[in-house]
Amino acid sequence: MQDLTTSEVYSLGIVSAVCLAILFNAFQSNGEPLYASLAIGGLAFSFSYALIQWTGDVFVRRGYKGRDLSKKTRPEIPEAMGLVSALVYLLAIVSFLPFAFKRDIVAVTSGGGNKDLRLDIEDIENGRFLHRFPLEKVGHLHAALHNLASYGFAYGTLASITILGILDDSFDMRWRHKFFIPAFAALPMLALYFVDFGVTHVVVPLPLRPYFGELVDLGILYYLYMAAISIFCPNSINILAGINGLEVGQSLVIACLIILNDSLYLLPTVQQPHPAADSHLFSIYLLLPFVGVSLALFRHNWYPSKVFVGDTYCYFAGMLFAVVGILGHFSKTLLLLFIPQIFNFVYSAPQLFGLVPCPRHRLPRFNARTGLMEPSVATFSEEKPLIPIVGQVLKLLHAFKLLRIVQDEQGRVVESTNFTIINLWLVWRGRLREDRLATELLVMQTVVGLVGLWIRHKLALLMFTVDNRF
Amino acid sequence: MQDLTTSEVYSLGIVSAVCLAILFNAFQSNGEPLYASLAIGGLAFSFSYALIQWTGDVFVRRGYKGRDLSKKTRPEIPEAMGLVSALVYLLAIVSFLPFAFKRDIVAVTSGGGNKDLRLDIEDIENGRFLHRFPLEKVGHLHAALHNLASYGFAYGTLASITILGILDDSFDMRWRHKFFIPAFAALPMLALYFVDFGVTHVVVPLPLRPYFGELVDLGILYYLYMAAISIFCPNSINILAGINGLEVGQSLVIACLIILNDSLYLLPTVQQPHPAADSHLFSIYLLLPFVGVSLALFRHNWYPSKVFVGDTYCYFAGMLFAVVGILGHFSKTLLLLFIPQIFNFVYSAPQLFGLVPCPRHRLPRFNARTGLMEPSVATFSEEKPLIPIVGQVLKLLHAFKLLRIVQDEQGRVVESTNFTIINLWLVWRGRLREDRLATELLVMQTVVGLVGLWIRHKLALLMFTVDNRF
Numbered sequence: 019m020q021d022l023t024t025s026e027v028y029s030l031g032i033v034s035a036v037c038l039a040i041l042f043n044a045f046q047s048n049g050e051p052l053y054a055s056l057a058i059g060g061l062a063f064s065f066s067y068a069l070i071q072w073t074g075d076v077f078v079r080r081g082y083k084g085r086d087l088s089k090k091t092r093p094e095i096p097e098a099m100g101l102v103s104a105l106v107y108l109l110a111i112v113s114f115l116p117f118a119f120k121r122d123i124v125a126v127t128s129g130g131g132n133k134d135l136r137l138d139i140e141d142i143e144n145g146r147f148l149h150r151f152p153l154e155k156v157g158h159l160h161a162a163l164h165n166l167a168s169y170g171f172a173y174g175t176l177a178s179i180t181i182l183g184i185l186d187d188s189f190d191m192r193w194r195h196k197f198f199i200p201a202f203a204a205l206p207m208l209a210l211y212f213v214d215f216g217v218t219h220v221v222v223p224l225p226l227r228p229y230f231g232e233l234v235d236l237g238i239l240y241y242l243y244m245a246a247i248s249i250f251c252p253n254s255i256n257i258l259a260g261i262n263g264l265e266v267g268q269s270l271v272i273a274c275l276i277i278l279n280d281s282l283y284l285l286p287t288v289q290q291p292h293p294a295a296d297s298h299l300f301s302i303y304l305l306l307p308f309v310g311v312s313l314a315l316f317r318h319n320w321y322p323s324k325v326f327v328g329d330t331y332c333y334f335a336g337m338l339f340a341v342v343g344i345l346g347h348f349s350k351t352l353l354l355l356f357i358p359q360i361f362n363f364v365y366s367a368p369q370l371f372g373l374v375p376c377p378r379h380r381l382p383r384f385n386a387r388t389g390l391m392e393p394s395v396a397t398f399s400e401e402k403p404l405i406p407i408v409g410q411v412l413k414l415l416h417a418f419k420l421l422r423i424v425q426d427e428q429g430r431v432v433e434s435t436n437f438t439i440i441n442l443w444l445v446w447r448g449r450l451r452e453d454r455l456a457t458e459l460l461v462m463q464t465v466v467g468l469v470g471l472w473i474r475h476k477l478a479l480l481m482f483t484v485d486n487r488f
Numbered sequence: 489m490q491d492l493t494t495s496e497v498y499s500l501g502i503v504s505a506v507c508l509a510i511l512f513n514a515f516q517s518n519g520e521p522l523y524a525s526l527a528i529g530g531l532a533f534s535f536s537y538a539l540i541q542w543t544g545d546v547f548v549r550r551g552y553k554g555r556d557l558s559k560k561t562r563p564e565i566p567e568a569m570g571l572v573s574a575l576v577y578l579l580a581i582v583s584f585l586p587f588a589f590k591r592d593i594v595a596v597t598s599g600g601g602n603k604d605l606r607l608d609i610e611d612i613e614n615g616r617f618l619h620r621f622p623l624e625k626v627g628h629l630h631a632a633l634h635n636l637a638s639y640g641f642a643y644g645t646l647a648s649i650t651i652l653g654i655l656d657d658s659f660d661m662r663w664r665h666k667f668f669i670p671a672f673a674a675l676p677m678l679a680l681y682f683v684d685f686g687v688t689h690v691v692v693p694l695p696l697r698p699y700f701g702e703l704v705d706l707g708i709l710y711y712l713y714m715a716a717i718s719i720f721c722p723n724s725i726n727i728l729a730g731i732n733g734l735e736v737g738q739s740l741v742i743a744c745l746i747i748l749n750d751s752l753y754l755l756p757t758v759q760q761p762h763p764a765a766d767s768h769l770f771s772i773y774l775l776l777p778f779v780g781v782s783l784a785l786f787r788h789n790w791y792p793s794k795v796f797v798g799d800t801y802c803y804f805a806g807m808l809f810a811v812v813g814i815l816g817h818f819s820k821t822l823l824l825l826f827i828p829q830i831f832n833f834v835y836s837a838p839q840l841f842g843l844v845p846c847p848r849h850r851l852p853r854f855n856a857r858t859g860l861m862e863p864s865v866a867t868f869s870e871e872k873p874l875i876p877i878v879g880q881v882l883k884l885l886h887a888f889k890l891l892r893i894v895q896d897e898q899g900r901v902v903e904s905t906n907f908t909i910i911n912l913w914l915v916w917r918g919r920l921r922e923d924r925l926a927t928e929l930l931v932m933q934t935v936v937g938l939v940g941l942w943i944r945h946k947l948a949l950l951m952f953t954v955d956n957r958f
Binding site for chain 2: 076080105108109112113115116118119120159160163164166167168169170171173174177178180181184185188189202205206209210212213214
């Protein structure tokens with residue numbers, strides 16, 4: 019068991035103490051759940067930071083380990099440690115529930131200080147409560163119950179993706195089986211949507227209204243759309259990976275951008291209560307603890323990595339984004355924050371679907387002499403030839419600087435950089451040290467995401483009648 | 489991959505086809521969820537039966553395997569295969585949700601045929617629905633939402649115990665760490681209870697009312713009581729184990745007895761709608777698919793076992809019983825169905841807590857010559873001596889036929905049968921073949937459970953004013 023350093027013990031101890039004080043206060047005062055959520059995020063950070071440190075050896079002993087090929091010494095470090103973050107996250111969300119609902123439900127039903135509600139002995143014996151409250155409170159309680167169900171199913175979905183992540187990290191699964199794994203985990207959320215929301219109408223953009231009307235009922239297509247998002251988000255994070263800190267880093271960027279977007283609906287300058295405020299609070303409450311556990315993992319996973327995160331973390335993060343996007347009704351906005359991942363997915367497709375020969379690993383190549391990262395390449399030989407027309411396309415991509423190829427004397431393409439955004443970045447920027455590469459990619463992602471949000475809120479008016487923020 | 493035999497393929501195919509037809513019909517007709525639940529149970533049986541057969545090899549390859557020490561050849565078979573049942577179960581529960589709530593929520597909110605509800609374009613854009621329904625439906629919708637939240641958190645709790653079960657089966661954990669594992673998984677359920685039920689009053693039995701009044705508020709003690717049940721149920725099943733078929737068999741007996749008890753509240757002879765009917769339907773809907781997946785596992789795990797079930801299954805089963813007992817408000821009745829497990833737990837305590845030396849394994853001993861099972865023993869030597877007073881107690885237990893000991897010439901206890909109900913049964917009944925032993929234990933458990941239920945419904949009137957069934 020690896021111990022924490024003294025300074026780590028002090029820092030984590032202080033963070034935890036402050037957060038506990040905030041929590042205690044929040045519970046006493048029926049205060050804002052937002053403070054409680056922040057405090058739980060802080061506790062989740064401290065706890066997972068320490069737990070990752072403590073349990074690394076256990077993971078290695080049980081065979082969850084891997085070599086970091088982008089270092090001179092190729093050190094062997096624990097693998098799949100994002101599992102710790104996922105477990106702490108689940109614990110954090112459950113701990114948050116009493117704070118989220120204390121005012122709304124507990125006060126109404128348990129009779130604590132609420133004299134409108136009398137408990138009768140038959141009620142206890144028969145287990146029937148909850149049906150004598152003042153009528154004006156019904157709507158409020160209703161929304162709270164509805165919300166409570168969402169937390170339950172969100173938790174169930176995230177616990178399910180954790181199970182499937184563990185199985186994926188434990189059993190070696192083929193890529194084509196793995197790809198659909200997240201769809202199973204998304205089922206609780208889809209079932210909740212069917213039962214509780216059930217709305218499959220979408221608003222038609224202005225230019226198309228003459229043809230389709232204002233609303234179109236997508237019916238079962240809408241469920242397929244939600245399933246597709248649940249499959250895409252986890253997988254797209256999982257394949258934009260391979261250098262220290264990138265999996266957790268990109269998840270943190272997305273989480274922070276979603277929180278930023280959520281905040282736009284909750285600002286005092288927006289007319290309150292905004293009808294979508296509840297959805298965005300739900301999103302913030304789910305994301306703050308995630309930022310906590312991810313920051314802890316990021317500290318351990320950043321260059322030079324002391325641990326690997328594993329598929330569990332990538333699936334978990336992607337599924338969490340799908341959950342808040344779908345249950346929070348902002349799945350289109352969510353996709354704007356996935357632009358680099360979408361690009362990487364589309365760009366990867368020729369290799370993923372076998373149009374271009376794909377080597378076992380596509381992560382960039384570490385040059386031990388310079389200590390820098392270079393684009394990795396796929397080579398095409400007599401045994402693994404390139405279809406001629408594909409070769410022409412590669413030459414075109416090369417001309418547009420979207421690829422780098424090597425041709426032989428006859429003009430045949432014999433080598434090309436692998437089709438990932440990471441390699442493409444190295445084609446554009448030249449050799450980079452691993453941490454520099456990760457930083458640049460994360461900055462790029464942040465900028466693209468901010469532009470995406472700007473487009474969504476400023477330009478939405480051109481396509482729809484209103485931006486729902488106002 | 490092990491294929492199914494032709495007759496298995498036909499039987500499973502027919503079962504599945506019939507169940508699918510029932511499901512299709514149930515969905516079309518807004519019919520009784522009970523039929524849908526039965527059909528899903530049948531599908532869950534077929535699916536997990538086939539999946540266990542197909543994936544056994546994969547488990548063995550990944551190191552999940554164990555030797556069956558109670559056979560002459562000591563065959564090596566897959567271990568922890570209850571995981572398959574747990575996963576199929578989770579899938580089954582999610583599939584059931586649309587049937588459970590189709591009439592109650594979907595019809596009210598999605599506007600399908602319900603013209604009271606109009607969807608406005610702003611509602612879609614703002615994500616606000618669900619607040620314009622006829623007032624008389626409010627109470628009904630309310631109960632349904634409440635119920636929906638229960639399903640969500642029940643699912644979350646069961647998914648959590650599955651995660652912890654996998655970790656327990658993957659990492660070798662110490663007994664004293666394992667013991668409290670289920671408490672973590674129970675947190676979602678306890679949080680739901682706090683938020684949504686919040687009632688910690690219990691009805692005082694008649695003889696005690698002069699001292700305590702009709703109702704006593706146990707407050708935090710009530711949460712400790714629920715946590716204790718959540719810890720006890722999974723662990724007590726996990727330690728009543730070691731012979732082919734016993735873990736699954738005892739879980740099936742308990743599940744069927746709970747379903748029997750639930751049915752008592754739903755009979756046409758009982759005044760309907762009975763106030764506790766919803767809780768008991770909830771319990772039945774959760775248990776029927778469990779019976780399905782468990783029967784499939786039982787077929788593979790019964791003597792001579794082709795697979796072991798693992799801690800995952802025991803935890804999962806125990807936690808499911810805790811969930812239906814607690815959220816269904818019949819935790820005391822539940823404990824009556826755990827009498828053999830409670831006896832075994834109390835009886836085991838001297839060894840579990842180190843009062844009597846405890847060997848690594850306490851399962852009964854297989855006599856390769858006779859092919860029969862005999863009680864296994866713990867021996868006490870100079871190095872592992874018995875405290876004298878404990879020796880006196882063992883002699884007393886021996887006299888009451890609650891143990892079998894061997895004494896040396898000085899009258900010191902040098903050997904005793906291990907403290908489990910399985911060994912005790914062999915002390916009483918003599919040598920038995922393994923399947924005979926398992927059958928007798930299961931019959932005993934069924935009889936004890938039926939007597940428990942009889943006591944609960946007939947004698948409850950002596951302790952409380954009413955039996956809540958009438």
